[in-house]
Amino acid sequence: MNRINGFGAVLAAFAVVSAGAVHATLPAPTAAAKDQAAEAAARTGWQDKVAAYQLCKAQDRVADTYRKDAKGSGKTAPAPTTTAACADPGPFVSPLAQKPLEAAGAHSPPGTASAPPSTNATAAEIQGSKKP
16 A cells, blocks of 8 residues: 555656646747748748649649530530639748838938048047047
């Protein structure tokens, strides 16, 4: 009987220790990890659209071939059903490429400086605190 109670105590201790590990949390993802996840999600969505486009085009080819073969053998083919046109998703565009450089738009104006600063004075001289 004592052997069973000892086993129960060990089992209870193991349950308490493993319960702490179950409730552990992962650190928050970094900005790079978030960007990578967004890129992967966007690429997967685009690949799904490409697959749907390719399937649509293949179905159109099969239907056209069926109608041609039916007409060639003297059978009457059913009239084609009007459906939405196949939508080409175009090339993949990364969501990171569309992201603005700065949210407030406070970056430097386009173009390079074409002239030197209007004065040769240092910032310390302008503010009134000269270097000794």
